[in-house]
Amino acid sequence: MDVFYAYTYSTAGWLSLQSLSLITAPKIVTTLLLEEARSASEMEVYFARALGFALLTVAVLTVMLTGSIPLSSVSEPVTTHDNDPKAPYAVPTLIVTSLFQGWSAFYAYTQYLSTGQTVFALGMTGYAVVAAIGLWCVLFASSNGKISRKTGADKRTAGFPFKNSEAAKKHAGKRGY
Template sequence: MDVYYFYSYGTAAWLATQAVPLIASPTMIVALLSPEVREASALEIYFSRVLGFSLITIGILNVLLTGSVPLSSRLSEASGVSTSAEDPKAPYALPTMTITSAFHATYSFYMYTMWTTSGSYAFGLGLLGSGFLSIVALWCILFASSNGRISRKTGADKRTSGFPFKNSEAASEKKKAKKGI
């Protein structure tokens, strides 16, 4: 499984995991968060469920906009995913991944501040989940967003330079190519 797919489906699963308790039992969430045991108000139930539905919507949009689920009807277009800018299957893949990465980074920072002030292990778990997804997204943005410039002759990446060390293998391949060997 590609890391790109892992991030996309992992984000959707993480957001759905957080959304299910908010939708299913907002009264329990309010009882856990408030210092005194009481019934949840209609406004608290409304905001809890809206937040849960919003998290599910963000997860689904992430999967759709990153190109993990092909949105074309032809099978030839639906094979494989690419994050290049010229790819019509996923034109919003990199911006979507950048925005969700910022979301996870902000979320993990908030969880860290809550964990250090309250010491609750639930915030620590949220920190680990969102922090991990933020790191995976950053890796995908930096390294999985382009196909690279691989030379057909040498098999080396063309974007590398010889500074400060000389690439003698590439130089020998260039000499062979000039000679026609």
């Protein structure tokens, strides 16, 4: 599976998991996060469910805008360019969702430091893993690269300080040396 699609589905899965717990059991989630023993108020339940619906919406939009689900059945066929094979909004969606995952990991980390609750540590871990995959995709998987037709290697790489002698042996025989 392509790392880009793995990131897309892991983002959608992580957000969906959080949203389903907020929608189906908001009193349990808010009770876990409260410091004193009391039941959650109706306003806390409302905001938890509203956040759950927002997270579910972001998860669905992430999958749709990155081209993981073809939108031709939903609307007119989308034409993609040669420089972006996934979808026209794939890279911007990737950047925005990666920033969201990183900010959420940082926020969960600060909450974990101030309260010491394990729930925030688990949330921080989930956000950080998905943010790291997104950062990897932004850095390495968002461009096609400059692939050489002769060698099949990326032209933007250099041999310094290590030389790829095995590749040089394979291609020396093809050139007749």
